[in-house]
Amino acid sequence: MSEQENKYERYYEQECPEKGDYVIVKINEVNEDVGAYVSLLEYNLEGMIPISECTTRRFRSLSSIVRVGRTEVALVTDVDKERGYIDLSKSKVSSDDIVKCEKKWNRAKFVQTVMTSLSIKLSIPLSEINKEITWPLYKKYNSAYEAFLMYLDNPISVPEINDELGEIVKKRLEPSTYKFNAEIDVTCLKSEGIEAIRDSLKCALVAYPQLSITLIRSPSFLLSISDEDKDRGLVFLNDACDIVSKRIKDFGGDMSVKVSPYLV
Numbered sequence: 603m604s605e606q607e608n609k610y611e612r613y614y615e616q617e618c619p620e621k622g623d624y625v626i627v628k629i630n631e632v633n634e635d636v637g638a639y640v641s642l643l644e645y646n647l648e649g650m651i652p653i654s655e656c657t658t659r660r661f662r663s664l665s666s667i668v669r670v671g672r673t674e675v676a677l678v679t680d681v682d683k684e685r686g687y688i689d690l691s692k693s694k695v696s697s698d699d700i701v702k703c704e705k706k707w708n709r710a711k712f713v714q715t716v717m718t719s720l721s722i723k724l725s726i727p728l729s730e731i732n733k734e735i736t737w738p739l740y741k742k743y744n745s746a747y748e749a750f751l752m753y754l755d756n757p758i759s760v761p762e763i764n765d766e767l768g769e770i771v772k773k774r775l776e777p778s779t780y781k782f783n784a785e786i787d788v789t790c791l792k793s794e795g796i797e798a799i800r801d802s803l804k805c806a807l808v809a810y811p812q813l814s815i816t817l818i819r820s821p822s823f824l825l826s827i828s829d830e831d832k833d834r835g836l837v838f839l840n841d842a843c844d845i846v847s848k849r850i851k852d853f854g855g856d857m858s859v860k861v862s863p864y865l866v
Contacts (some may be wrong), residue, residue: 611728613644613710615737618688623678624703627651627690629670638668640676642688644710649688651676658693668692675703709747712774716750719770738762750775780832782839784825784863785818788846790855798853805849806842813842822860832865839863 619625619642627640627649637653657667668674676690677699714728717736721728739746739762750771753760757768790798803815803823814826825842829835840863847857 611714611732612646613714615732615740618642618645618647618681618683619678621678621681624695624699624706625676625678625690626673626703626707627676628673629668632665632668632670634664638664638692640674640690643673644707647686647688649676649678649690651690651692655679655689655691655693675700709745713746713750716767716770716774719774720767723766723770735762735767779828779830780835781826781828781866782835782863783861783866784839784843784859785861786823786825786843786846787821787858787860788823788850788855789821789857790850790853792854794853795855798850798855802846802849802853802855802857806845809845810838810842813839825863826866836863836865 625645626643628643629638629640630648631639633639635653636650637656638651640649640651641647642649651668653664656664659667661667674692675695676692677694678688679691679694680687680689682688713736717731718728720726720735721731724731736746739749739760742762743749743752743760749760749763753763753768753771754775757763763771788799788802789795792798799821806825807813807815810827812827812829816824816826818824825839827835827839827842829838843857843859843863850857
């Protein structure tokens, strides 16, 4: 089973969106007198954005506002399932709508990528994988992506995910490295205060070359460190903070932790 054979499977169990849904579309053609003809990427369907729904701004050329090849968030304004017509609006979409829709789209796309990998691995059509696994996950857990996250925390909590699928989920979702941040304040009122602060931070960098230090605003600094081991990375960052604290105190200064080390 190849990726090409799986390319046009829809992302959701429902065959087409409902009126009021926000969808991701790709602009295929722009007609200056009619509007824009688009593909609904999550459903493998075609639709149209009438010229009156393309924008609320004045324009001379529609193609300067709606460009062929671009992906956009659109609102479904009407669905005629019998004739297969889907009308959409770009002008009625707010910035918040775009953020929410793109988040949903990215997660659904990720789910479909995982299921496509499973389909190829087992030589089973993606349509069957979706019917047997994907759609039930959406129904039971509201989102198949959320089910994946639950599985990473506790595989037993999602019995619908078998070993083959679980292996793919772990490979794609578990980070290869973990990043930790901490925010500290470093102060020294002595005459050599600036050099003392610089020296204290340098000591931490010498001990942990993978450490990154960024000045947020005086006297606050952001310390970041990455490591393949989650527990070890946290220990390293705590130790780096201790090194700064001990060194600055040798100069008569002080260090306080504003935000304790945490996993990003």
